[in-house]
Amino acid sequence: MLENRVKQAPSSWQSYFSQAINFVTFLYIKGGVLPWFLVLAVLGFSLSSEYFLTQTNLSGISMHATYLVLVAMAQMLVMLTAGLDLSVGVMIAMTSVVSSLTMGAMWSGYGSGWESILIGCVAGLCACAGIGLVNGIGVAWFRVPAFIMTLGMSSVVLGLALSLTGGIPIYGMPPNFTDIFGYGVWKGFPVPILVTIPCIGLMYLFLNWTRVGRYIYAIGGNLRAAQLSGINTKMCLIIAYTAAAFFTGIAALLITARLDTGESNLGVSYPLLSIAACAIGGVSLQGGVGKLHNVVLGAVFIILIQNGMNLMRINSYYQMVAIGSLLIISIMAENFRQQLMLTYKNKTGSSI
Amino acid sequence: MKITSQPQQSPHSDQLRVRNAKPLIHLQGVSKDYFGSTALKPMNFDIYAGEVHALFGENGAGKSTLLKIITGDTQPSSGKILINDEGVKITSVHHAKELGISAVFQEYTLVPQLTVEENLFLGSDLSSGIFLQKTRLRKWAKQTLERLEFDLEPNQLVMNLSHAQQRMVEIAKAFHSSPAIMILDEPTAALSGRETKQLFAMIDVLKSEGIGVVYVSHRTSEIFRLSDRVSVMQDGHLICTHTTSEIDEDKLIELAFGHRFESFFPTIKSNTGKQLLSISNLCLTNSLVQDASLTINAGEIVGLTGLAGSGAADIARACFGLNQIKSGVITYLDDQVYNKELGINELKPRAMLDRGMLYLPADRRTEGLIMEHNIRQNISLPSLSLAKFSSGFWVRRKREKHIMESVSRRLKINPLSIENVLNHLSGGTQQKVMLAKGFVRDVQLFILDEPTIGVDIGTRAEIYRLLQEFCDAGASVLLISSDLGEVANIAHRVYIVDRGELLAEIPHNSISEATLSHYLDQRETALSC
Numbered sequence: 001m002l003e004n005r006v007k008q009a010p011s012s013w014q015s016y017f018s019q020a021i022n023f024v025t026f027l028y029i030k031g032g033v034l035p036w037f038l039v040l041a042v043l044g045f046s047l048s049s050e051y052f053l054t055q056t057n058l059s060g061i062s063m064h065a066t067y068l069v070l071v072a073m074a075q076m077l078v079m080l081t082a083g084l085d086l087s088v089g090v091m092i093a094m095t096s097v098v099s100s101l102t103m104g105a106m107w108s109g110y111g112s113g114w115e116s117i118l119i120g121c122v123a124g125l126c127a128c129a130g131i132g133l134v135n136g137i138g139v140a141w142f143r144v145p146a147f148i149m150t151l152g153m154s155s156v157v158l159g160l161a162l163s164l165t166g167g168i169p170i171y172g173m174p175p176n177f178t179d180i181f182g183y184g185v186w187k188g189f190p191v192p193i194l195v196t197i198p199c200i201g202l203m204y205l206f207l208n209w210t211r212v213g214r215y216i217y218a219i220g221g222n223l224r225a226a227q228l229s230g231i232n233t234k235m236c237l238i239i240a241y242t243a244a245a246f247f248t249g250i251a252a253l254l255i256t257a258r259l260d261t262g263e264s265n266l267g268v269s270y271p272l273l274s275i276a277a278c279a280i281g282g283v284s285l286q287g288g289v290g291k292l293h294n295v296v297l298g299a300v301f302i303i304l305i306q307n308g309m310n311l312m313r314i315n316s317y318y319q320m321v322a323i324g325s326l327l328i329i330s331i332m333a334e335n336f337r338q339q340l341m342l343t344y345k346n347k348t349g350s351s352i
Numbered sequence: 353m354k355i356t357s358q359p360q361q362s363p364h365s366d367q368l369r370v371r372n373a374k375p376l377i378h379l380q381g382v383s384k385d386y387f388g389s390t391a392l393k394p395m396n397f398d399i400y401a402g403e404v405h406a407l408f409g410e411n412g413a414g415k416s417t418l419l420k421i422i423t424g425d426t427q428p429s430s431g432k433i434l435i436n437d438e439g440v441k442i443t444s445v446h447h448a449k450e451l452g453i454s455a456v457f458q459e460y461t462l463v464p465q466l467t468v469e470e471n472l473f474l475g476s477d478l479s480s481g482i483f484l485q486k487t488r489l490r491k492w493a494k495q496t497l498e499r500l501e502f503d504l505e506p507n508q509l510v511m512n513l514s515h516a517q518q519r520m521v522e523i524a525k526a527f528h529s530s531p532a533i534m535i536l537d538e539p540t541a542a543l544s545g546r547e548t549k550q551l552f553a554m555i556d557v558l559k560s561e562g563i564g565v566v567y568v569s570h571r572t573s574e575i576f577r578l579s580d581r582v583s584v585m586q587d588g589h590l591i592c593t594h595t596t597s598e599i600d601e602d603k604l605i606e607l608a609f610g611h612r613f614e615s616f617f618p619t620i621k622s623n624t625g626k627q628l629l630s631i632s633n634l635c636l637t638n639s640l641v642q643d644a645s646l647t648i649n650a651g652e653i654v655g656l657t658g659l660a661g662s663g664a665a666d667i668a669r670a671c672f673g674l675n676q677i678k679s680g681v682i683t684y685l686d687d688q689v690y691n692k693e694l695g696i697n698e699l700k701p702r703a704m705l706d707r708g709m710l711y712l713p714a715d716r717r718t719e720g721l722i723m724e725h726n727i728r729q730n731i732s733l734p735s736l737s738l739a740k741f742s743s744g745f746w747v748r749r750k751r752e753k754h755i756m757e758s759v760s761r762r763l764k765i766n767p768l769s770i771e772n773v774l775n776h777l778s779g780g781t782q783q784k785v786m787l788a789k790g791f792v793r794d795v796q797l798f799i800l801d802e803p804t805i806g807v808d809i810g811t812r813a814e815i816y817r818l819l820q821e822f823c824d825a826g827a828s829v830l831l832i833s834s835d836l837g838e839v840a841n842i843a844h845r846v847y848i849v850d851r852g853e854l855l856a857e858i859p860h861n862s863i864s865e866a867t868l869s870h871y872l873d874q875r876e877t878a879l880s881c
Contacts, residue, residue: 210745211736218733221722228672228711228719229734229789230702289724 029341032282033333034294037326038301045308052311059190065303066196070251071270072277072299073203073292074244079278080207081240082220082287083139083146088248088274090157091128092267095252097161097170099124100262104172113174120173124256125249131157132245136238154271161264170262181257192254199250204292206243216240220287276327277302282334302326374437375400376532376564377422377453382431384417391417394431395590397583399533399564404555406575406596407568409585409608410837415568418585419535422566423455424448454526455535462521464511469493471510472525496528500554523554534558535566540574552578570834572601572869584608605866617841620820622860624844625650627683628797628828629671629709634680639666640852644680648797653819653829655843657836657868663852664832665714668799672711673699684709685796705734708796712786714805714832720786723775727765727785728756730774735793759791764814780811787818790827798822798829804838816842836868848872 028036045052071088078085102123106116131153138149184191207213215236218226226233256262281298283290302323309319375398384392392414399405407415420426421433424442432439435451442448448455462471472493493506502520510518519539526534536555540548555578558565569575575582576596583593584607591607629648634641641663648654658664669675671682682690682699684707689698698704704711713719721730732741732752741752760767763784774782783803790798800819804812819829819842833839839846840863848855848871856871 209747209749211742211747212745214729214733214736214747217725217729218722221725222718224719225722226733228674228701228713230700230705230737231733232702284724286724288722 025340029337032294032337033330034280034282034297034301037280037330038297038304041301041305041308045304045311049308049311052308057307057311061304061307062300063190063192064307065300066190066192067251067255068270068273068277068299068303069196069296070199070247070254071274072281072295073200074247074251075274076278076281076283076290076292076295077203077207077216077240077244077247078146079275079283079285080216080220080287080290081146081237082223082285083150083237083241084275084285085135085150085241085244086147086271087131087135087150087153087157088244089267089270090154090161091131091245091248092252092255092270093161093264094131094157095124095128095249096256096259096262096266097164097264098127098262099253100170100173100256101164103174103177104170104262107172107174112176114176117174117177120177121253124253125246128245128249128252129242130245132242132248133238135245136241139241140234140237158264165262165264167264171260173256173260173262177257178260181254182260183258192258195250195254199247200292200296203247207292212236212239217288220284220289222288272327273302273323274299276323276330279327279334280330284334285331373400376435378434379418379421379428380432380434382418382421382428382433384421384426385429391588392421392428393588393590397590397593399566401532401564402559402562403580404559404565404567404578406579406582407566407585408570408572408575408582408604410835413585413608414588414590415585416537417588418590419455419457419537419566419568422448422533423453423535449529449531452530452532453535454529454531454533455537456519456522456526456539457535457537461525462510462518465509467507467509468497468504468513468521468524469506471521472496472506472528474525492528496524500524500527500557502554519551520554523551527558531563533564533566535568537568538570539567540569540571548574570869571872572604575604576601602866605869617838618816618820620653620823620842620844622653622823622844623651623826625826628685629830630683631667631671632681632683634667634670634682635678636663636666636670637676637678639663639675641666641670642852644849644852644854646847646854646857648828648830650796650828651823651826652844653823653831653842655839655846655863656830656832656849657834657839657846658849658872662834662849664834664849665801666852667849668711668801668830668832669713671699672704672709672799673701674711705793708794709799710734710790710793710795710797711799712789712801712803714802716782716786721774721782724773726773727760727770727777728752730785731756731759731788731792734789738793741792755792759788762791763788780807780814783807783811784814784818787815790822795822796827798827799832800829801832802834803831804833804835840864840868 042053051057071092074088075085099120103113103116103120106119107113135146135149135153138144138153139146144152181191181195186194207216215226215231215233216239218229218231219233219236223233252267255266259266277298278290278295279285279298280301281290281294281296283295305322305326306319309322314322377399379395379397381394381396382392383390383394395418397418407418409415417426421428422442424444424447427441427443433442434440440451442451442453463474466474469489473489490506497504497506500520500523502524504513504517504520504524510521513521523536523539539551552574555565555567567575567578579596581593582596582599582604584591584604586608626649627647628650630645631647632645634644644667646654646656646667656664656668666675670677677690677692677699679692680690681688684704688694688696689704689707690696701711717723722733732755736742736747740748740755742748756770757767760770765781765784769777774785777785787800787803798819803819804815807815819831822829831839831843843863844860846858846863846868848858848868850872858867858871
């Protein structure tokens, strides 16, 4: 009797253990790497700094995350078509320069300056959308690989932005612009967040409830199949790139308002950060796969990591190392997940 | 270990050899299961030195599985492989090469940007340290090509060669490791008559060198011209192995195709209506197709058959705007949709879809479906612009879901699996999903390119049932298939295509597999004589 029990005990313990492993595997296959990253980061940072979980810090994080959330959504739109937008950084610079120049030129120095703010914003958005349009036309019509097209455009646009400003920051925007769009608070919510939330909603509707949204997924999933299904793939690609530029432009305006200057050296880190947010959020580099809420979470996660590292007083050079590593690790984890999914399917005969 | 073969004194005395010699390789009770379904039933197979052993059977009979086992691409589930009476486990394609087994498959394995000699030695270790020995390489390449009597220069770029020459490079590549066994999988597909003759001469050289050749072909004439023995496969069984001189063509065809499908194929009533599509004198730019004319009437199934590379699919693809047309006129339902002289060209997927044509490609992975998306998204994709799926800018997702429920009933798949990603489904289900694109829109003409390729028997039967449904509802089907049995039993009329030419139109009452392969072979002998 006793012998039996002794023998049974480890085996049942083992079975619990293997069940737990199976469960964890299942969760990982289902949810991807992002939830684990988030849990680990929150745990780690809250243990290392008591300030991390305070309301002030958390609202600071969400406030800072808005810019990256917007740019990451733009990046996602392009990545869904199996492309890559390396020009989001210079789009931010260009929008900032154009809008601040326009506002400065329009504003007389007296009064609220609402017209000049409006016209400046429209000018900035148009410039940005124009860059996206050129990207889209290059990729769709002239079949330049997205990587090359946007890389080339980054140099073109940066050159133009620098020649417009001579590299000098531009001042002289109406104070209302900064006061409201940079630092404004309405009913306890910072204005940038109030701008970003409808943008997320808009993007959600666009991707999931419109035909063009579905076509964009289809183009990235299998371009040939989309063409054979009678989809105007060129038009959809152009729309995707232009819409991406538009959302980047909104982020650029908010950043400009926050800084109260127009600068041609803004946005340098955004291409990497936005791609990282998408990759961590499970957007496939091959296109066609990715969920908006995961991308938003991915962007928040990156800001959270940066914030946590700042609190731990980690040198900003090491922060660069960390962010780059996270990008690479997230891709590795995704590949591993695909592999697990296959073995899981073979083992149980069912798919998830 | 390496398979050793002695050159035979007289390559045609195979009876004598069977009694005297040992086989180069002997498969004993070898079988293969894939996830519970049997691809290959336990069977015996052997190859002797200096013989051509032909494999004959329809698509999906198990030929490719057998070849994969011999070339080490996959491991048998049971049975033994004997080389020199010793059990061997062939672990990889590389291992098989080391053992002396080389294969030329239908897939393209050359690097077009490299020269002939660079391709020949790609992947073999001909280097001292990290550097390639270029002069030695050149010499060896010359020797190999001379030995095979191939008219090729070692320093030519592969991309500048003709199709047949590229085939030769592949054969030379398989040859240069001096194999004992050479596997040729449909080597004459896409070769012209003259090139085929050259290839046959080369195979005779191989035989005289004492190499055992496994030759897979759909063309009976080739089998009788080349082989010493022939094995017939059907449904994963190796039915029998005969000395080729002892059987005749009719017997061979009967063995391979049997009458198994009589009840398997549904009888589809044709209710022929008015003319739907007519193609006259079609010539294509990037294809062999010359001067092709055919008509399709409402409510009938028209077969378009030919061997791989015959151009049958190109004709159909041109009608959907996927191939560039040189000349010709295409009329769809009284409207001219293509006429170069009048400057009419409406052949685009969207326009033809709107006119009621649906083309479903042969390669569902690269062209037909989006593997990372679910069933619902795939089926509704071509029809999203219809009013039932969208109003203006917006997708009507509730309606879509509702429609998909009835689709899943018709497809006989679990309604819950509608949201499953295609990657996780079986090939048969994927193929059905592709066909189901025709459920949710009005289609008058289905153009189906090899709709049953790579699917199991059960799904095949279901696909035929769907074709029957389409036809009963008054739609027409243009069925492009290299499976003669399928075309003979399903189609009401058949066009035979060979090397870009429409050879014949066979009316319903005289369609049979025997007539079809007869036509193809007649042409073959005419070309090779």
